[in-house]
Amino acid sequence: MDLLERFAAGDLDAFESLFRERQAAVYRWIVRIIRDPATAEDLTVETFWRAYKARARFRPDGNFEAWLHRIATNASLDHLRTTRNYIELSEDFPANPCPDSAVQKETSIAVQRALESLPARLRIVAQLGLIQEEPNRSIAEALGISESAAKLRMFRAVRILRKKLTEAGVTL
Amino acid sequence: MNDEEINQFGKKLRAAIPPIRRSELARDLWPDFLQKMRQSPSRIPWFDWALAALAASTLIFFPEVIPALLYHF
Numbered sequence: 001m002d003l004l005e006r007f008a009a010g011d012l013d014a015f016e017s018l019f020r021e022r023q024a025a026v027y028r029w030i031v032r033i034i035r036d037p038a039t040a041e042d043l044t045v046e047t048f049w050r051a052y053k054a055r056a057r058f059r060p061d062g063n064f065e066a067w068l069h070r071i072a073t074n075a076s077l078d079h080l081r082t083t084r085n086y087i088e089l090s091e092d093f094p095a096n097p098c099p100d101s102a103v104q105k106e107t108s109i110a111v112q113r114a115l116e117s118l119p120a121r122l123r124i125v126a127q128l129g130l131i132q133e134e135p136n137r138s139i140a141e142a143l144g145i146s147e148s149a150a151k152l153r154m155f156r157a158v159r160i161l162r163k164k165l166t167e168a169g170v171t172l
Numbered sequence: 173m174n175d176e177e178i179n180q181f182g183k184k185l186r187a188a189i190p191p192i193r194r195s196e197l198a199r200d201l202w203p204d205f206l207q208k209m210r211q212s213p214s215r216i217p218w219f220d221w222a223l224a225a226l227a228a229s230t231l232i233f234f235p236e237v238i239p240a241l242l243y244h245f
Contacts, residue, residue, distance in 0.1 A: 019201075023202075028196065031192055032192065041199075108188050130181065130182035154178060
């Protein structure tokens with residue numbers, strides 16, 4: 001019996017092996033959406049917890065990584081729906097301070113606030129597509145929607161972001 | 173708005189916000205998972221409770237089915 005079959009049958013040792021193999025990749029995906037390392041760690045554990053609880057529904061001949069990816073995306077989406085995780089700017093941002101660094105900092109705050117103001121389902125698309133340069137295809141797969149729906153969400157996110165930034169007096 | 177405009181807008185956004193502080197996982201999360209597992213109470217679905225209640229009430233109100241059941245088991 002291979003690892004995935006053992007996992008689906010409820011073998012905790014098999015699950016531990018899968019956890020240790022995939023935890024870094026799941027964390028990397030979540031931190032790109034959430035941008036906060038501590039929250040991303042919590043959501044990584046939550047993702048595996050959801051996967052473990054749903055093990056009976058997993059088909060061992062299916063794609064475990066894609067399944068986990070979807071669960072991680074949904075966990076992130078649930079988190080975005082319930083919280084507003086404003087990321088504080090570190091003292092060393094921008095990396096190369098110049099006479100305009102105060103303006104840069106203000107722009108950065110305005111951009112982050114504009115991103116936060118997006119509805120969760122648009123924000124996740126904006127984070128992955130605009131900030132992380134993830135292609136529409138993989139965003140669509142992770143969200144379980146069509147590529148055209150992902151593209152439509154991207155258009156709407158950009159339109160709202162532009163409006164919010166203009167209102168804040170920021171021109172990009 | 174076309175794809176090129178979106179790409180340009182994304183480029184400007186990326187330049188405006190700081191990079192992610194820690195993009196790689198720094199520690200093993202398995203102990204956290206085990207802790208979460210221990211803290212989570214094992215919940216019995218309401219449907220199972222309803223089924224058990226139904227079976228129990230059948231035996232109480234219709235005790236004559238008990239010998240029939242025992243015969244089949």
